[in-house]
Amino acid sequence: xxxxxxxxxxxxxxxxxxxxxxxxxxxxxxxxxxxxxxxxxxxxxxxxxxxxxxxxxxxxxxxxxxxxxxxxxxxxxxxxxxxxxxxxxxxxxxxxxxxxxxxxxxxxxxxxxxxxxxxxxxxxxxxxxxxxxxxxxxxxxxxxxxxxxxxxxxxxxxxxxxxxxxxxxxxxxxxxxxxxxxxxxxxxxxxxxxxxxxxxxxxxxxxxxxxxxxxxxxxxxxxxxxxxxxxxxxxxxxxxxxxxxxxxxxxxxxxxxxxxxxxxxxxxxxxxxxxxxxxxxxxxxxxxxxxxxxxxxxxxxxxxxxxxxxxxxxxxxxxxxxxxxxxxxxxxxxxxxxxxxxxxxxxxxxxxxxxxxxxxxxxx
Numbered sequence: 001x002x003x004x005x006x007x008x009x010x011x012x013x014x015x016x017x018x019x020x021x022x023x024x025x026x027x028x029x030x031x032x033x034x035x036x037x038x039x040x041x042x043x044x045x046x047x048x049x050x051x052x053x054x055x056x057x058x059x060x061x062x063x064x065x066x067x068x069x070x071x072x073x074x075x076x077x078x079x080x081x082x083x084x085x086x087x088x089x090x091x092x093x094x095x096x097x098x099x100x101x102x103x104x105x106x107x108x109x110x111x112x113x114x115x116x117x118x119x120x121x122x123x124x125x126x127x128x129x130x131x132x133x134x135x136x137x138x139x140x141x142x143x144x145x146x147x148x149x150x151x152x153x154x155x156x157x158x159x160x161x162x163x164x165x166x167x168x169x170x171x172x173x174x175x176x177x178x179x180x181x182x183x184x185x186x187x188x189x190x191x192x193x194x195x196x197x198x199x200x201x202x203x204x205x206x207x208x209x210x211x212x213x214x215x216x217x218x219x220x221x222x223x224x225x226x227x228x229x230x231x232x233x234x235x236x237x238x239x240x241x242x243x244x245x246x247x248x249x250x251x252x253x254x255x256x257x258x259x260x261x262x263x264x265x266x267x268x269x270x271x272x273x274x275x276x277x278x279x280x281x282x283x284x285x286x287x288x289x290x291x292x293x294x295x296x297x298x299x300x301x302x303x304x305x306x307x308x309x310x311x312x313x314x315x316x317x318x319x320x321x322x323x324x325x326x327x328x329x330x331x332x333x334x335x336x337x338x339x340x341x342x343x344x345x346x347x348x349x350x351x352x353x354x355x356x357x358x359x360x361x362x363x364x
Contacts, residue, residue, distance in 0.1 A: 001099055005055055008044050009102045015040045064110045065099040080152040083107035092342030111150050132224050157226050164207045173346040180349055185211040188290030189332035194303040199339040201294040202226050219259040222270030252276035269293030278314030284330035300334040300350040304360050328355040
């Protein structure tokens with residue numbers, strides 16, 4: 001934060017405290033206090049450049065230094081570890097911002113404003129928030145769980161849909177890989193997109209959805225809304241977590257069961273991360289072709305192992321051989337995406353070829 005902005009904010013906050021102290025004696029109405037606050041603000045920003053005035057307004061009434069990063073389309077993620085440390089992601093790289101919050105108090109006020117926008121609150125009993133506001137996915141973790149400072153993460157959903165052809169033009173994949181991806185969609189083979197954190201799994205899923213026929217009805221199931229239906233026939237379903245009344249929560253498994261009654265041509269799962277893997281593969285085994293989703297894994301071998309473990313979570317009584325046969329029966333391809341430094345690319349497309357006693361074999 002620039003020193004002259006910090007000094008002005010300190011002067012405004014000090015004067016505001018004096019106004020509050022006087023209001024007890026003078027019995028000011030709320031309208032009178034608001035007017036005095038406004039005059040105080042205008043007095044202390046007088047003579048500043050417009051950009052500096054806006055920065056002070058952001059600190060006192062909006063989201064502080066992160067407001068400009070939210071407004072910047074080049075920024076994809078914003079992280080706050082403590083009031084004097086704001087981090088942002090741009091072009092796939094994390095950077096420590098030069099700007100930061102004035103103090104702990106203004107940072108906590110920013111957190112309160114975000115909670116209000118989320119329609120929630122945070123305290124010792126309710127120690128974290130996960131919410132979606134427009135294209136922003138917000139996570140807040142209470143300070144008691146993070147050594148004194150609230151942790152904040154704001155992930156921005158891309159407003160721009162990239163097609164497979166545009167991916168290929170950026171050297172994300174080769175011509176032959178592009179043709180194979182389109183063939184997989186046309187042939188209605190089931191597949192999983194796998195990759196690590198920030199490897200672009202969701203963006204790739206969206207691009208693949210763009211290749212689906214406009215006469216095809218897809219039912220999308222997600223924890224947070226990131227994928228957009230690619231045509232007017234398709235719909236999205238979102239899980240719901242109610243920490244106060246758990247019986248009111250709606251899980252991925254609940255939505256999968258309901259989705260089967262919505263006449264889906266394809267099922268699309270934002271991310272497979274729990275026991276719902278069992279229900280998904282059972283649904284695919286009944287003939288729901290052309291379905292796909294994403295899974296967090298570094299490579300195709302790890303993806304198969306993790307998928308086995310997730311299915312076992314949903315069906316602990318099943319034998320490993322049965323689980324592997326189900327995977328081999330229902331999943332045709334594993335598409336691996338990667339990120340190295342700031343570059344994202346298609347690492348490979350792996351076809352499941354056979355189920356052996358020691359695992360599932362694949363070929364690239």
